Amino acid sequence: MEHELRAEYDDSPQTSDARVKIWHVVRQDALTAMCGRDLEPGSAERSIDDWGTGTLPICHSCGALYLRESP
Template identity: 50%
Template sequence: MEHEIRAEYEEGLLPHEDTPVKLWHMTRIGSTTAMCGRDLAPAAATQTAEAWGTPKAEPFCFLCGAQYLREQPGH
């Protein structure tokens, strides 16, 4: 299954290139629902799943991280 990382922002803030990210979440490509169940803005910033575990994707939702690991072969 293909994944991407999607940003969550503070309540009331609209996604924009200079809006600070509250938390990064893992989603399935094309979905705005994080693996932890949180609904994210369709216009939220995204990164490839390869950014997971790197400083670019911090802070990261620990629930999404756990779910993502469970879907990876060998885990």
């Protein structure tokens, strides 16, 4: 199954100064994170390859569930 990262913002993603609060793992093209959080349709996406690099704040619950699904 394909996965990607999707942003949760402090504010709406439509504002010019929106800051990413945390990144969630989603199944590709989904708007619901693996932890159950509903995310905004316009939220930023990143490659799942960025997971585990220590450079992004990743949802702990999503990370644990992703590990259980990954080969």
